[in-house]
Amino acid sequence: MAEFAERTSKALVESGTELAPKFDADGLMPAVATDHLTGEVLMLAYMNAEALKKTMELGEAVYWSRSRQEMWHKGATSGLVQKVHEIRIDCDQDAIWLRVEAVGGASCHTGFRSCFYRALPVGEAARDGYTLTFMEQEKAFDPEKVYGKK
Amino acid sequence: MAEFAERTSKALVESGTELAPKFDADGLMPAVATDHLTGEVLMLAYMNAEALKKTMELGEAVYWSRSRQEMWHKGATSGLVQKVHEIRIDCDQDAIWLRVEAVGGASCHTGFRSCFYRALPVGEAARDGYTLTFMEQEKAFDPEKVYGKK
Numbered sequence: 489m490a491e492f493a494e495r496t497s498k499a500l501v502e503s504g505t506e507l508a509p510k511f512d513a514d515g516l517m518p519a520v521a522t523d524h525l526t527g528e529v530l531m532l533a534y535m536n537a538e539a540l541k542k543t544m545e546l547g548e549a550v551y552w553s554r555s556r557q558e559m560w561h562k563g564a565t566s567g568l569v570q571k572v573h574e575i576r577i578d579c580d581q582d583a584i585w586l587r588v589e590a591v592g593g594a595s596c597h598t599g600f601r602s603c604f605y606r607a608l609p610v611g612e613a614a615r616d617g618y619t620l621t622f623m624e625q626e627k628a629f630d631p632e633k634v635y636g637k638k
Numbered sequence: 639m640a641e642f643a644e645r646t647s648k649a650l651v652e653s654g655t656e657l658a659p660k661f662d663a664d665g666l667m668p669a670v671a672t673d674h675l676t677g678e679v680l681m682l683a684y685m686n687a688e689a690l691k692k693t694m695e696l697g698e699a700v701y702w703s704r705s706r707q708e709m710w711h712k713g714a715t716s717g718l719v720q721k722v723h724e725i726r727i728d729c730d731q732d733a734i735w736l737r738v739e740a741v742g743g744a745s746c747h748t749g750f751r752s753c754f755y756r757a758l759p760v761g762e763a764a765r766d767g768y769t770l771t772f773m774e775q776e777k778a779f780d781p782e783k784v785y786g787k788k
């Protein structure tokens with residue numbers, strides 16, 4: 489595997505063509521995956537240096553699971569891999585955007601297409617309380633069938 | 639302002655209609671903003687509890703600036719506010735998705751439309767090194783004119 493560049497200056501990081509990523513104190517950065525066709529945000533997870541390199545080289549999303557503390561090749565268990573069409577990095581190189589094709593049509597462990605299946609109130613609606621609204625009605629798969637009962 | 643709900647069970651957090659957000663050790667959660675029409679990811683920033691409540695009630699994106707350690711009503715300086723069309727939260731309620739209309743057509747301090755203006759190599763292209771490719775050619779505004787020289 490190739491190596492990342494050093495973060496020697498703000499100009500290099502923001503205006504250059506060298507990949508000089510910044511990971512946080514835990515060695516992680518957030519990675520947001522969107523559907524490559526619709527732009528829907530599917531999930532937000534985290535990558536360490538190895539996950540980022542594997543995602544680039546494999547062309548499938550590989551994250552670091554904070555809950556399990558292990559590398560997480562998304563879909564390795566469920567078959568619902570995320571084929572990577574494009575990877576972007578932001579101005580200060582501390583966040584990743586993946587444009588993916590979610591095999592099976594779903595990315596959330598709950599069975600919903602997107603992890604972001606609920607909306608918050610905005611404006612007047614938020615004055616009286618913060619009730620969530622479900623934006624997806626049907627699950628794309630049955631989590632018990634895919635993952636088994638736990 | 640209303641209060642958030644307690645995170646009393648996984649079922650409530652994942653399947654309920656109560657807003658019970660989880661902030662990290664610094665009191666923050668990541669918030670990704672996308673263009674409400676195109677789905678393009680514009681930026682990724684962070685919110686604390688107050689920023690989340692203000693965003694809901696104001697209908698404009700309010701973040702917490704980690705670099706300045708202060709509330710950050712996006713656009714208060716530049717005029718380039720983000721009008722919030724929809725707010726979503728993810729399954730475990732520790733990440734936010736904002737669908738916004740970026741006034742002035744740009745969200746990045748560099749002048750680009752999106753902070754994610756560079757792409758990483760994928761697959762074969764990543765074997766020899768990690769050169770970034772600029773995906774935006776023209777800036778939507780001149781940062782020196784909007785923010786002044788620093």
